[in-house]
Amino acid sequence: MASAPSTPKGTRDFNAADLAKRRYVVDLLRQAFELHGFGPLETPSFENLDTLMGKYGEEGDRLIFKILKSGNFLEAVAEGAAPKASQIADKALRYDLTVPFARYVAQNHGKLALPFKRYQIQPVWRADRPQKGRFREFYQCDADVVGSRSLYQEVELVDLYSYAFDRLDLPVEIRLNHRALLAALARRFGFGAALVDFTVAVDKLDKIGVEGVLKELREKGADESHVGALEDWLSVPRSTQESLQYLEHLVGDDPEGLQGLTEIRFVLDRVSRPDAVVLDLTLARGLNYYTGAIFEVRALGVALGSVGGGGRYDDLTSIFGVKGVSGIGISFGLDRIVLCLEELNAFPSTLQSAPQILALHPENAAAADALYAAVRAWRAAGISAEFYPDAAATKKQYAWAEQRGITWVVQRIEGDEVFIKNTLNGEVISCNKTDYEALNKLFN
């Protein structure tokens, strides 16, 4: 073991047990998406660099994995000069699923029946520094609809969130905000020209507290005349209803603010699970293509950042030359959802990652053949069964079963009678080898 091999930084392998959990989540999400009228789409792992660059802000651009050109690309670089990124890379791994989707819509806009709804479950890559729950390769599960400005889309996607997390048995809080409200607040507090500075600072309220936010806002040039009002806004925790009332008098006759307020009210009045939804005026979200409602989902009882996010983007396809196609979408973070469910022990105990039953290898050759035939018959009946191939020490065979997580072990066969041991409690039962009903009963 001079040099143990490893996966690259921020990536991992998934074994059978991992995959059983991941597939459980993915299958549930896929069902939820299709139940709500979304159809599947897959796009390539990598896109042209131009497609991705400039869509995620400066910070995002830096985290895009660029793919080195093949061939002798360095010839074009002047002697002794440092090559420019565009000279050595013209493709990049996708950074999220939304921008490739916008590219797809723009590329096919004449052929798609609008409004167009699709879901997409694929990995994305970010050249980030890994931490707990942060990887450089991770899965997003997105549902988007383009070509409809209807606020019923907002309602429907919030409902999709609550439906899916309900099915997953993961308690969450769906936080809701609106870019127009943020903009109105920023104007009210003198940050009209520095919306991003304002939202970035305010978004950290949970993390650095009122003092921290005020400090950062001062550094970004907050006018002292607004600090008192800012402090009042930030230090009082408000329910959704209280936030709405507060907004009403704060926004005044700011037309954009009033518009945002009307839209948020429309959505809040119609979501199916209002108890799981909270209006959070400090929620900002970094991706700068959002223009309307924005969402973020936090798992309750787990400190792991957000497990999902999304929002409305009015202008994304216009970057690709197709104007007037408003879109809205949400994303589920598969990897974090799995981590949360693990931490909360919320996976169903019936998840299957190993054969249901293992037949120990009998010492007697005739019995071995008989038992092997039984295993074959079980497989034909849809029972995942395994036959230990060698007449190894009993101890070794049991250890193998345990390591693979196999609960039921066939000790021996006598005529048509098999003796099955539950390795968890040592109980032995016997049953007829063709009594599939009894066998299947064991596994549930």
Added chain:
RNA sequence: GUGGUUGUAGCUCAGUCGGUUAGAGCGCCGGAUUGUGGUUCCGGAGGUCGCGGGUUCGAGCCCCGUCUUCCACCCCA
């Protein structure tokens, strides 16, 4: 991208001030016992101390680089 942290047997970890042949528990392999594993006993294998340089008479230990882990920023799922 910034600052820090981690790496010793399959696993969890000791290893003093730089000093001889690198340690434990569990696991693994073999044998005996146990009348179909899990008990007990005996024996055994397995490590160029993440990798590459350097300092030193001598490096697991000190220095530099690199990879990896985790953490705080930044940002985000």
